[in-house]
Each structure stands twice: as structure tokens, then as C-alpha cells.
Amino acid sequence: MARRKPRQKPTPRKTGARQLRLSAWLSHHLRVFIASLGHLTRNPMPTFMTSAVIAISLALPAGLYVALQNLSQLGAGWDDSTRISLYLDTRANMQQAEALAARLRLHKAIRRIDIIDKQAGFEQFKQISGFGDALQYLEDNPLPIVLTVQPLVTVEQTQALDRLLAELQNEKLVELAQLDMQWVKRLHAMLAIAQRAIWVIGALLALAVLLIVGNTIRLDIENRRAEIEVAKLIGASNAFVRRPFLYTGLWYGLLGGTLAWLLTRLALWLLAAPVQTLSQLYSSDFSLGGLGFGNTLSLLLIACALGLSGSWLAVGRHLDAIEPS
């Protein structure tokens, strides 16, 4: 492309100058980026304390988020066990039941249907209820044929589930359509509340991080007042003066985010063994999940963004006020 239209290329000298300026600008940014880290490491204790406060503020919502994710995962495991039991009219015979089952199997919201005939139901009832002996005295089997419907929709889609339930209830042959595992539904409702609560807590703590970084940067600006004045006197632009403080905020965010990640790892590690024991008691193979790569990345990005915005707030408020006199 460039070879075919050599005349459209800017003159080499101009390009060279621009490239030089760009690379000088980039190397300046890189230098400020590194220098602001150096500035932080020269005062390790205050840096650590600020980062730790940021880390705790971030680790709390992150930890709650992980806990919630684990709970939902646990809940998701129960989705398969969501059943709607259709108790058919006691007068219905097996052929009618099979015809109904065949028809319902075509329904798009239904995954699977099992038929429990009167005899099987009776045996089951005898086993589970403990009335085994008493039942022997009954003249005939009072139990209806039961179709167990496994819906395709999950419990979270409450409306779809309710619609299916109503639809099944309206079947002529169905005496009673009953949704089992009502409590899974309730669990999911509670999880939804918890999720909302975590958002609120997370938002509040994010605000706290913003203020912590803002205040730290404000103090930093006060401490470096002389430097700022001199820089402005010898022709530093506002952007030039702002830059080290913005990078400092970014570093605080990154350090805080990394520490927060470590804290959540530590908490998970501490909880892993007791959770294992509990899930073994329930003979489940459930084990605690961590933040994962995507969420870790989000945590770090959010932390950096908060650090940067916090310092931006402080810089915007306090830096312009410092003018040489």
C-alpha cells in the first residue's frame, strides 16, 4: 500500500519527528508509571496499610460473591430433581394414563415423564410411610396413577413453571398437579435477595475505596506541594502534574485488588476442609469453587478503575488549587 502510493506518505522528517515525540511521550508515561510505584515502595508501611484497607473493602463483596456462586451451584444441582407430580383421577386406567403421558411428552416445556402405576405407588407408599401392615387391611388400592413430570424450565424461571403447572392442572384427567421442591424455589428467591444485597454492599464498599484512595492522594498532593509549585513554575502542564498522582491511584487499586484476591483465596482455603466434611456427610461430591480467571480479572480491573477514579477525584479538587505565588 505504502509502496504503491509513495507521494501520499508524509515526509520522512515529519514522521520521524512525530514518532520521536510519541516515543518520548510513551517513555515518559512508562517512567512516571514506574516512578510512582517507586514512590510507593519508598514508604512501604503507609502503602501497605492503604492497600490493605482497599483489599478488605474489595475482598468482602468478592468473598460474598464466591459464596453466593457456590450456593447457586448447589441449587442448580437440585434443578434436575424438580418434579411436578400429576395425581390422576382414581377412575383413570392405565391406557388413559399412557395416552396422556404420550401427549405430554411432546410438550416443549417438559423433559421427561414417568408413570407410577397404582401397584408401584402402593409398594412405594408402603415402604416409605411405615404403614405397611395397616395397608394390608385395605380392600383395594386407593392410590391414583401418578405421572411425574420433569420440566425443562428451571426453578428460577418461576413464571414459566407456574404456567406449566396451571396447564397441567387443567388436564381433564388430572386431579391434582403438585410442584415438589417448593423449597428449592424459596432458596432461589433467597439467593436473589442475597445477590441484590451483595450488589448494595459492593457498591457501598466501592464508594469507600474511592474515598480512601481520594483521601490518600489528597494527602500525597499536600506532601508534594513544593514539587507541584516548582513544576508549574517551570511550565509543567496540568496533565503533567496530574500524571504521577493518577498512576499512584492506579497502583493503589492494583495492589489492593491483588491483596483482595489473596484474601479470598485464603478464606476459601480455610473453609475448604470443613465444607468437604459437611458435603461428605451429605454424601455429596460438592467442593468449594474459587473466583475463577474471569472474575479475578474483573476484580483487578474494578480495583484499578476505582483507584484511578479515586485519585482523579482528589486531583481534580486539589491540584488546580495549587498555583505558584
Add this chain to the structure above:
Amino acid sequence: MPQANNPDRSTLITFDHVSKRYPGGHEALSQVSFSIARGDMVYLTGHSGAGKSTLLKLIAIIERPSRGQVILDGVNLNNISNRNVPLIRRNIGIIFQNHHLLYDRPVFDNVAMPLVILGYRHREIQSRVRAALDQVGLLKKEKCDPITLSGGEQQRVGIARAIVHKPALLLADEPTGNLDPELSLEIMQLFARFNQVGTTVMIASHDLDLIAQIGAPVIRLQDGCLVHDDLAAGREQSAHG
């Protein structure tokens, strides 16, 4: 002064009926008019409180005039927005009585500041800072902390920082205020050397003996009014003669 008699050279600084009234009513400058040509070296004298510092601050846009206009290198400074003030200051080297050095970094870094702001590359910064330190005779002190230097040396670091980016104009506010006479003369001679290579120099000082020793034109202020201007007198003379 031979330079002052040449009316063809362009003016670098023009004060046109400039007044400065500070909030509270104190009038630091009133109706001051003068002009300085490119390459001049001028002393600004007057007792303390006469308005010398204010005058210098108006040139560096550290203060803005209440009335009148300051024209620097053809640019009316009243038209410079706060955003563009740094661009003006980059062409000026400013030297203060109390040095304004940063004590948390070595001499080299202090002197390098203007070049860093201007975006010079590392290698060029090194050579230019060394050249500037060489000019003020402090080449061997580049790694020292400013606090370990004597008053005169600190002042020379300040001067090196002011000239390192080769500004067209050098402003000095009582640069010898804290120095003994011998050191003061040395510093003033340093300014004269910069002037010889083409830098316009404006020095505020109340030390009349010292000024007499150097022998440059003087602008004298009294209670904010201009009462004596060697440059204007020189121009008049050449016009009449």
C-alpha cells in the same frame, strides 16, 4: 550600553500602562510602561515593596494585571488562557531568592526538571544538564543532595535549572538576597555571561552597589510607579542624537 541604543531590534517585553491591585486594595503597580528589547540585560530596582516581584510575576503570568497589558514576544499575555500559561512559562527561566529547589532529589534531577517537562529524551537530558551545571561551575555536584550545598551553590543550581532549556528570557527575583557580596558579584557576572550569548535577562535587586559594579541599565520602581528607565533614556538620546 551599546545594545540599548539600537532601535531596530525587536522588543521582547512591553508593559503598557500596567496596574496591579491586589484583593484588599493594595496597589502594587500603577500605570507602569516600558519596553525591553531582545538581548537586553536590565536591573529592576527599588526598595522592598516597590513592586519589583509583582512586575516579574506579571511576566511569568503568576499574577494577572488589573489594568493595562503585558506583551511578551508579540503575545498579549491577557489573551493567554490558564490552560496555555505553561507554554509561556517554558520560554522563561525563573530564579528565586529562596531557590525553590526540591530537597528530596539530587542536584541532577532538580536541574533536569524543565527538560523532563519538555519531553526530552534521556540521553539529551544528561548532556544538557551537565552543560548547564558546567556553566554554573557545579559539574562535580550533580549527585549531591541540594541540602548539602552552600547557599551560593544552591542558588547556582537554581540558575542551572533556569537556563538548562535555553529560554529566551531569564527572570531573577533578588537572586543574591542571601549571599555575601563576593558571591553576589559572581552570580551577577554569571547572568552577564548568559546575556552575552543572547539571553534577555531581567534581574530584580535592591543592591545598588552591586548593580553599579556590573553596570547594566536600570529600571527603578517607587511605590509601584516607574520613576527611572535607563533604556527609554538611552533610546531618547539616540533619537535626538
